[in-house]
């Protein structure tokens with residue numbers, strides 16, 4: 063297993079001039095030995111590019127990749143000792159499930175007893191023990207992807223296992239089980255795992271640390287709690303959560319905040335610079351308040367939905383839409399009614415040019 067250090071950028075075109083020419087803008091970060099990480103972001107944000115640079119399939123156009131402090135920028139995936147699991151399972155049709163799982167170990171000439179022990183353990187973790195003697199040909203997509211995952215995880219000596227959207231083709235129920243399994247396997251084996259996905263639920267259930275990316279930029283590496291509570295960039299607030307963070311443009315001055323023609327007092331304990339800012343508040347922290355309560359403003363109800371676990375209220379404040387996740391016992395307000403929503407509180411965030419203010 064390895065600690066992976068990155069200090070690099072990548073452009074597929076030869077002479078990048080501006081940010082948009084880079085698939086990966088300059089980034090510097092470290093993935094700890096034995097950690098479970100996810101690379102999360104919308105399509106085209108650079109996740110696969112970053113994964114391929116770590117694996118050695120792609121040479122970064124600038125900078126270096128370090129494994130345990132050793133420069134491996136020019137080393138092949140074999141030399142880096144990386145295992146990879148792709149979206150489409152790679153399975154040897156004529157081999158049995160056991161032979162497929164044993165393949166990476168045979169290649170590295172491990173003793174037979176050790177191979178049997180390791181294949182048995184991985185098969186058990188992935189609930190493949192009953193199918194070890196079956197030929198891979200004719201097995202369903204889910205079993206084939208489990209074999210592929212197993213082949214990635216079977217080697218005890220890998221520097222890291224890299225997964226590129228491995229559960230895309232799996233049906234939702236099994237996807238959920240496999241995510242849990244991967245998490246459990248990580249806790250047992252403590253391999254360094256790096257997992258690419260555009261699905262926040264997948265990323266947050268699997269990984270200890272999630273790297274959120276957009277337009278080739280690594281915006282924030284953090285735990286689920288950090289990304290939820292203190293998004294360092296407005297996009298992280300928007301992308302993480304269901305629904306994502308509410309944003310309102312505000313104008314700050316020494317005495318308070320102007321929001322859509324309404325006035326709020328200066329938030330306690332925050333030294334905000336004068337000028338245009340964005341106020342961000344998660345639907346979970348946007349609560350109903352009494353009329354005129356400090357830090358609350360009058361909003362107009364657009365609609366509400368009973369989701370079962372909560373009441374999702376949509377309201378508008380000066381043309382800006384706000385969503386609040388309310389207790390399911392809340393008496394739903396009438397559409398068009400005025401409700402007071404508490405905008406200022408300990409969880410309210412302020413952003414300047416999309417960056418979280420300290």
Ligand SMILES: Nc1ncnc2c1ncn2[C@@H]1O[C@H](COP(=O)(O)OP(=O)(O)OP(=O)(O)O)[C@@H](O)[C@H]1O
Pocket residue numbers: 074085103104105106107108109110111112260
């Ligand atoms: N071989 C290539 N040549 C030129 N441009 C590429 C190449 N591969 C990717 N790109 C571009 O680099 C950017 C990042 O692509 P990348 O595949 O890394 O994103 P991604 O986040 O993995 O997206 P997805 O989730 O759709 O796979 C995109 O703009 C893409 O079009």
